[in-house]
Amino acid sequence: MAWEDELFAFLDDLEERAGALYDADRAPELADRERSEYQQVALSTRLMASVDLDLTLLVAGVGTLAGRLERVADGWCLLAGPAQDWIVRLAAIMAVEGASDRAVPEVAWSPVARLGLGSALRRLADAGERCVVHRLDGGRHDGALRRVGADFVEVLEGEPARVVLVAYDAVAAVQSREV
Template sequence: MRWTALFEDLETQLDAATRVADDAEIADRVRRGHSEVPLADRLRGQLGLTLRVSTFGGEVFQGQLTHVGAEWLVLRGQTAEIVVPLTAIRFVDGLSRTVAVEKSQVLRALGLGSVLRTLARDRARVVIHTVDGGPRLEGVIDRVGKDFAEIAVVLPGEARRAATVSAVYAVPFAGIAAVSSR
């Protein structure tokens, strides 16, 4: 009877040690898996949620996450849609635990230039927020290059005409914290 109790105790200890080792291995695999997830895929898992995004320009934007591209996200705020380059994000608040991979190679490849070209094509009035927190540039995007956008600054309510343009600025993508449009 003593031997039976001893063997049962040893078996219990072995089972417990095995469970601890298995749990540690599972936790390690999960950590390694997380290390392979890019920010864009992490954010794609949040589509439809309301998030707060803080940028290096010192501004915080809140809205429903509607789109995520390779280099950007779009929030639908109360008064505007906001495009935020992923490189301009300091932190994101309001995430769930979900991750989603974009299956479409076309959508996965759309860079910031693609979004800005759409705004330029539509002649949308935009406000460019810069990563240094400097003055906002309000107007219409005239053209988009490989790594920059040119914005024609016009007064609020004015149409983009040669006579109403007060300045044209070339803004490198790296200097853009967010682009909001109504």
């Protein structure tokens, strides 16, 4: 082997060692940066990446719900179960099983996904469909949604019919079809 080849081999070896030392030195910094960046990931963005997956949600005031995640929007999601559909407030979700490892940042969401809970409730009210409004405290209101306000929904329930106003902040989920 010529001395030039030995010199280049020696320099290549030094360069590889320097690269390995640099990588080893930066590994903790990169891991810390990754942890710091991950704290910006919201539950809604993980759920958005989980659309069309079968999930199990633990919902305050309701319990365990299982079904296919059909839609995620601003503050709510639509879970299609075998016997009924559920509009679930994201704030009421305590745990999720089966979610994607990915996340879809809000800037990549469609304009339809920016519609709030009121939009979904107005659709149910327009359909005149009976539903069950489940509250965070475990209470429920059986009836039809009548009108939807800025931060509440009117539920027409009982015989004789009476109107109950339910604040959005008290809603855990809305079961669109009774079992």
